Structures are given as structure tokens and as C-alpha cells.
Amino acid sequence: MTAPSxxxxxxxxxxxxxxxxxxxxxxxxPRTGASGRAALDExxxxxxxQDAALMRAFQRGDTRAFEQLLAxxxxxxxxxxxxxxxxxxxxxxxxQEVFLRIVRARAEWAHTAKVTTWMYTIARxxxxxxxxxxxxRKTASLDQPFxxxxxxxxTLGERIPDTExxxxxxxxxxxxxxxxLVAAIASLSEEQREVFVMREYAGMPFKEIAAVVGVSxxxxxxxxxxxxxxxxxxxxxxxxxxxxV
Amino acid sequence: xxxxxxxxxxxxxxxxxxDEDAAAYRRALSDDPDARAxxxxxxxxxxxxxxxxxxxxxxxxxxxxxxxARAVAAPALERAAARASREGAMAGARSRPxxxxxARGGLGAWLAGWLRSPRMGLALGAAAASVVAxxxxxxxxxxxxxxxxxxxxxxxxxxxxxxxxxSASPASLEQPPAQAAGKGSRDAVRSGEALxxxxxxxxxxxxxxxxxxxxxxxRAPPHTAPPASRIVLAEPAPAANAVAGASATRREADRxxxxxxxxxxxxxxxxxxxxxxxDARAGSAASTVGAxxxxxxxxxxxxxxxxxxxxxxAGAVAAAATPDPAAIADRALGEAKARSxxxxxxxxxxxxxxxxxxxxxxxxxxxxxxxxxxxxLEQRRYPAAISLGKRAAAVPxxxxxxxAIEIVEAAARASGRSSELGWAQRARxxxx
Numbered sequence: 001m002t003a004p005s006x007x008x009x010x011x012x013x014x015x016x017x018x019x020x021x022x023x024x025x026x027x028x029x030p031r032t033g034a035s036g037r038a039a040l041d042e043x044x045x046x047x048x049x050q051d052a053a054l055m056r057a058f059q060r061g062d063t064r065a066f067e068q069l070l071a072x073x074x075x076x077x078x079x080x081x082x083x084x085x086x087x088x089x090x091x092x093x094x095x096q097e098v099f100l101r102i103v104r105a106r107a108e109w110a111h112t113a114k115v116t117t118w119m120y121t122i123a124r125x126x127x128x129x130x131x132x133x134x135x136x137r138k139t140a141s142l143d144q145p146f147x148x149x150x151x152x153x154x155t156l157g158e159r160i161p162d163t164e165x166x167x168x169x170x171x172x173x174x175x176x177x178x179x180x181l182v183a184a185i186a187s188l189s190e191e192q193r194e195v196f197v198m199r200e201y202a203g204m205p206f207k208e209i210a211a212v213v214g215v216s217x218x219x220x221x222x223x224x225x226x227x228x229x230x231x232x233x234x235x236x237x238x239x240x241x242x243x244x245v
Numbered sequence: 246x247x248x249x250x251x252x253x254x255x256x257x258x259x260x261x262x263x264d265e266d267a268a269a270y271r272r273a274l275s276d277d278p279d280a281r282a283x284x285x286x287x288x289x290x291x292x293x294x295x296x297x298x299x300x301x302x303x304x305x306x307x308x309x310x311x312x313x314a315r316a317v318a319a320p321a322l323e324r325a326a327a328r329a330s331r332e333g334a335m336a337g338a339r340s341r342p343x344x345x346x347x348a349r350g351g352l353g354a355w356l357a358g359w360l361r362s363p364r365m366g367l368a369l370g371a372a373a374a375s376v377v378a379x380x381x382x383x384x385x386x387x388x389x390x391x392x393x394x395x396x397x398x399x400x401x402x403x404x405x406x407x408x409x410x411x412s413a414s415p416a417s418l419e420q421p422p423a424q425a426a427g428k429g430s431r432d433a434v435r436s437g438e439a440l441x442x443x444x445x446x447x448x449x450x451x452x453x454x455x456x457x458x459x460x461x462x463x464r465a466p467p468h469t470a471p472p473a474s475r476i477v478l479a480e481p482a483p484a485a486n487a488v489a490g491a492s493a494t495r496r497e498a499d500r501x502x503x504x505x506x507x508x509x510x511x512x513x514x515x516x517x518x519x520x521x522x523x524d525a526r527a528g529s530a531a532s533t534v535g536a537x538x539x540x541x542x543x544x545x546x547x548x549x550x551x552x553x554x555x556x557x558x559a560g561a562v563a564a565a566a567t568p569d570p571a572a573i574a575d576r577a578l579g580e581a582k583a584r585s586x587x588x589x590x591x592x593x594x595x596x597x598x599x600x601x602x603x604x605x606x607x608x609x610x611x612x613x614x615x616x617x618x619x620x621x622l623e624q625r626r627y628p629a630a631i632s633l634g635k636r637a638a639a640v641p642x643x644x645x646x647x648x649a650i651e652i653v654e655a656a657a658r659a660s661g662r663s664s665e666l667g668w669a670q671r672a673r674x675x676x677x
Contacts, residue, residue: 037260058314066314070307078302088300095302099310103317104659178297199259200294206261218252225251228258228287235290 044205051115059106066106069115070099076202077123083197084127086186094130098123120202120212124194131190177240184234192227195220258287309648313655316623573600574609578616585620594620611643618652627660638672647676 051072057065074095081094101122102109109118185193194213198204206224210217256262257270274281577600584592597617604610614637621630630652637649650672657665 063311063315067311070310070314074302074307075299079299082300092302092306096306096310100313100655100658103310103314177293181293181297200291201299206255206259221252221255224255228255228290231294232286232290235293240293 048114048116052111055106055109055115056111059109066103069102073116073119074099077119079201080120080123080197081127083182083185083201084124084193085130086182090130094123094126097126101126114208114211116204117208117211120198120204120208124198124212128190128194180235180238180240184231184238187234188227188230192223192230195223196227196231199224254284254287257284258291309651312619312648312651316619316655317659570604570607570609573603574612576600577604577613581616581620590620590624606641608640608643611637611640611645611649614640615643615645615649615652618649618656622652622656622659625659627656627662630656631660631662631665635668647673650676 051069054065054069058069077098078091078095081098082088082091085091085094098119102119105122109115185196188196191213195209198209198212199206204212206217206220210220213220253262253266253270257267260267262270274284577596581593581596584590584596594617597613597620600613601610601617604613614633618630618633618637621627621633634649634653634656637643638646638653640646643649650669653665654669654673657663657669
């Protein structure tokens with residue numbers, strides 16, 4: 001596993017690399033070791049410095065700096081919103097809204113704050129607002145039509161994208177797994193989900209998640225533990241074992 | 246399991262334990278099959294989660310976000326430079342000798358800015374009205390027995406030499422002429438509301454009629470369209486407009502005011518005043534297509550009863566010379582961009598406004614409206630941006646409707662107009 005230990009989330013490329021390398025069982029898991037972690041920490045500190053420099057440039061009116069910030073974080077923020085909201089269209093709106101808020105509130109960013117902490121605080125608040133507005137609705141079923149009243153429409157599970165390039169049977173299997181995973185994540189409480197998603201999809205260290213959520217790092221880890229427990233139960237119930245993937 | 250156990254387990258899963266602590270933990274796991282099985286199960290969950298690739302957001306979103314960023318976060322320095330450049334250009338166009346101090350942005354620039362402020366524009370407009378009245382009244386008194394029509398229209402219009410303030414034109418339409426002429430400029434400025442046009446003294450009424458249409462008939466005439474060149478001569482002076490407007494009936498004047506307000510909203514603040522001034526400087530506005538004011542503007546500026554004729558006339562001129570809406574739009578967009586890049590925002594706005602009528606009813610008009618909306622958004626004229634964006638979105642078959650809605654949404658957010666925001670969201674949903 002190459003999950004970060006401290007500081008800011010890694011650049012997207014690093015995060016994707018981390019995700020592409022599945023963790024093994026405890027005694028076989030790839031270890032980064034102390035030196036590896038130190039190197040990662042340094043990379044992340046550098047990434048933080050870059051973000052801060054870009055944000056300062058943007059505050060001075062350099063829109064190209066903002067373009068770079070957007071390019072660097074768009075995918076992670078989008079995936080955070082997607083997992084929090086469980087709906088691609090809403091996640092697209094959320095991504096747009098988050099970055100537009102950054103644009104409008106750029107003067108409010110204090111140089112002492114991490115850009116990513118600020119960014120994900122905005123994203124989290126936006127997603128929670130959206131979830132609360134929609135709280136009267138039940139958790140979307142993956143098998144129900146995506147839009148109410150649509151008998152023939154695509155289901156939420158079918159709308160989960162990105163199986164291009166896979167063989168048809170593999171793509172179908174991948175879709176099935178994804179659908180179950182989406183449902184499993186949707187079954188988490190908001191508190192558990194935001195911690196899990198920030199860590200797994202945005203690559204944020206627990207310390208930073210704690211700053212965004214406004215609780216202690218220990219509480220964050222405790223929520224993570226319960227989230228994993230619940231996911232494990234949900235996936236087992238759905239007949240998915242870790243060695244399937 | 247205690248919280249510290251939870252934390253250690255999570256730290257282990259995320260490789261956040263120190264090497265020696267992790268090794269000790271794993272040794273402990275090897276002696277506890279249940280605990281080991283639990284850790285393995287969690288790691289299997291994480292494998293499942295991580296097997297899913299991250300999703301890519303649509304690239305089109307970036308374009309929208311960046312457009313907003315550029316619009317909202319234009320560098321302050323650039324804006325200041327553009328403003329200075331624009332003011333310099335306006336000063337040059339008004340044939341005012343540009344002083345070195347103004348060029349440097351010193352006291353002269355401050356004074357010029359103060360003189361061009363809306364308040365000063367109103368005051369100057371009222372002062373101009375007073376000057377017109379003061380000059381014209383003795384002449385009229387002398388002409389008590391002279392045949393009507395001796396007074397040349399051009400001769401009475403002193404105001405072209407008076408540069409109108411940015412908001413002079415809309416204000417002048419509201420300014421009751423009798424009040425403007427009869428009261429001091431301070432009173433005229435204070436009077437925000439147009440008052441009922443009451444019949445003044447006979448001499449004033451005659452002067453007013455002559456300014457409006459030449460030889461004075463015995464009663465205020467129904468509005469006859471003056472020749473185009475006459476409109477141009479009469480337009481630059483807000484006071485002259487006010488006096489001319491006084492010959493309208495109350496109803497007609499109200500209509501003209503409404504039209505002016507609509508245009509003020511759609512074109513943005515002081516656009517009309519600037520269009521007036523620029524057109525006046527052009528000299529013979531109606532003689533060439535390029536200098537012709539947009540029909541909507543012509544309609545609003547003409548005394549109320551002449552609005553339709555002016556609109557039809559300008560539209561006809563434009564339509565005769567420019568048959569292809571797409572070509573007109575392309576040309577206007579190119580020219581507007583060049584002007585905007587050079588800091589001449591008013592020129593860009595004017596160019597685009599002039600392209601509205603000849604492109605009317607085609608998707609090309611949508612392009613022009615969209616560009617205008619974007620321009621107004623950049624200038625933080627949110628109501629105008631909203632109005633133009635909505636008009637663009639409503640153009641049939643316009644492929645940029647989504648962009649137009651985005652602009653409405655951005656302007657609505659920036660100005661805190663929740664109803665417009667709701668409109669934008671509904672419109673966007675309907676596009677989907």
C-alpha cells in the first residue's frame with residue numbers, strides 16, 4: 001500500500017498510481033517503509049507548496065494558475081463528489097460549483113491554509129448541502145429507474161460509466177462490481193462516507209481529513225474503521241469477495 | 246475493540262505505523278487467526294475499492310469553469326490599464342487636448358474622471374439645458390414677431406460641444422424639460438423622477454417645439470420624424486434631448502422612458518449615453534451603415550412618437566447593406582474582440598449592439614447576444630448579462646444556448662438573484 005501518511009494529498013497521477021497497485025494481504029502487502037514514506041511526504045509537501053503558489057498567483061489575477069489548479073485537482077474532486085452524491089450529473093454540477101466558489105472566494109483563502117483542505121471543505125459542504133436537500137428521498141436503488149416515472153430508463157447501476165476498453169464479459173463484470181460498490185458506499189452514514197471517500201478517492205491523509213471535517217484525527221480513524229466494517233458486510237452480502245478483483 | 250485498537254488497525258491498513266510497530270502488529274496477528282482474518286477482509290475491501298478506476302469529469306466542464314474564472318478574475322492591473330486606455334481613447338475622441346498629466350493618470354486624469362462621473366454627467370446635462378434655454382429665450386423673444394421657422398435647427402443645438410456624462414441620456418429622458426430649463430442644475434439633479442409635463446409659458450413652449458421639429462405649430466405637434474441628420478445633431482446634447490422630449494405627450498414620453506430603461510438594462514448602464522456621444526461624433530450617423538445606431542437605440546433615443554419610424558429606418562438601412570446574418574455576426578464578433586482586447590469595451594459593446602438587428606431571428610443573433618452577455622458579465626453588469634443571456638438562450642436553434650444559460654447562472658450567482666438562478670437551473674435541465 002502506498003497510502004499517504006501526512007500532509008496533503010498527492011497529485012492525481014500519484015494517487016492513480018497508488019490505486020492501480022492493489023494492496024495484498026497483510027504479510028504480502030507492498031510496503032513503502034520509512035524511507036518511502038519520507039519521500040512521499042516530501043512529494044506531498046512540494047505539491048502543497050505548488051498549490052499555494054498557484055493560488056497566490058490566482059489571487060493576483062493569473063487565471064493560468066487557476067487553470068493549473070483545476071487540471072491538478074479536477075479528477076479527485078469530481079470523484080469525491082461522485083461518491084458522496086452517488087449521481088454523475090449531480091457530481092458534475094458539484095465540481096463546477098466547487099471550482100466556481102474557489103474562483104469567487106479566492107480572496108478569502110488564507111496563505112497559511114492548505115489549498116486542498118480549503119478545496120475539500122468547500123466540496124464537502126456542497127455535497128452535504130445537496131444530500132440534505134435530497135434527504136426526503138430514499139437512497140437510490142441501483143435497480144430502480146434513474147429518473148422517477150421512467151419505466152424504461154437506465155438504472156443507476158447502468159449509468160456508472162467507464163468500462164471502455166474491456167472485453168464485453170469483463171466490462172459487464174466490472175459494471176456489476178461497480179454497481180455493488182456504489183451501493184455499498186451509499187449505505188455508509190454521511191460521517192463514515194465522507195471520511196472514507198476523502199481518503200480513498202481524494203487521497204487525503206487522516207490529519208487533513210480531520211481538519212476538513214472538524215473532528216480529531218482519532219475520530220476520523222474510528223469512523224474509517226466503522227466504514228470498512230460496514231463495507232465489508234455489504235460486499236459480503238452482495239457476494240463480492242476481495243479476491244474477485 | 247478500543248479506539249486505540251481501531252486507530253492501530255487503520256494505521257496498519259494505510260501503512261501509517263512506524264516500521265517496528267507494524268512488524269510487531271503483524272507478529273501479533275500471526276498468533277491470532279481471527280484478528281488476521283479481519284485484517285485480511287478489510288484489505289480485500291480496499292482492493293475492491295481500489296480496483297475501480299477514477300472517473301474523468303467531462304472536459305466541457307473545464308471550459309465553463311475557466312470561462313467563469315477569466316470573467317470574474319480578470320487581473321486588476323489589466324482592468325486598470327484597459328480603463329485608462331479607454332478613457333484616453335474617449336478623451337481623444339472628444340477632441341479634448343490630452344494633457345500630459347492625464348496621460349500619466351495624475352490630477353488631470355482624476356479631474357477628467359470626476360467630470361465624467363454620472364453625477365457630473367447629470368449636472369452637466371442640466372447645465373446644458375440651462376444654457377440652451379438662456380441662449381434660446383432671448384432669440385425667441387426677438388422672434389416674437391418673426392415668421393416661424395427662422396430658427397435653424399442646427400443653430401439652436403449648442404450642446405454637441407458639451408460632452409454628455411455617462412448616464413446623461415437615460416437621465417435626460419426622465420428630466421422634465423421645464424424643470425431642467427427653469428431650475429438650477431442642482432435642483433435638476435435632485436429630481437430623480439420625471440414630473441408631469443405641464444404647459445409652460447408660451448415662449449418656452451415655442452422654443453421647445455422648434456427644437457423638436459422646426460417651425461412651431463400652434464400646439465405641441467404630434468411627433469414627426471425629423472431627418473436623420475437632424476436626429477444626429479440633436480442627440481448629443483442630453484439637455485436638447487430633454488427639451489425635445491418635452492414635446493411628447495405624457496404617454497409617449499413614458500413609452501420612450503420605458504424603452505430607454507429596457508435598453509439600459511440590456512446594454513448596460515451608461516451604454517446609451519456613450520452610444521449617443523459616439524454617434525454624434527461620427528457626424529453623419531445615418532449616412533453609412535457602420536455609423537448607424539442600432540435600431541433599438543435609435544428607437545429609444547428618438548422622441549417617443551418617432552421610435553417606430555426610427556427603428557424601421559435604421560433597420561432598413563442595416564438590412565439593405567448586410568444580408569447574411571452569419572457573416573455580420575462573424576464580422577461583429579471579430580471587431581468586438583479586437584476592440585475588447587485593445588481595452589475599448591464600449592466600442593466592443595457598440596459593435597455587437599449594431600449587429601443585433603441585422604442578425605435578428607437567426608442563430609447568429611444568438612452568438613452576438615452571447616458575446617454581449619459575456620462582455621457584460623466581465624464588466625460585472627449582472628442584470629444586463631442576465632437579460633442578454635436569457636435572450637441568447639431563447640434564440641431558436643442557437644447551439645450556444647447552454648453557454649448562455651451558464652452566463653445567466655454566473656451573473657445570477659454573482660448578483661445574488663435567486664429567481665434568475667432558478668431560471669438558469671430549470672433551463673439547463675430542459676436542455677438535458
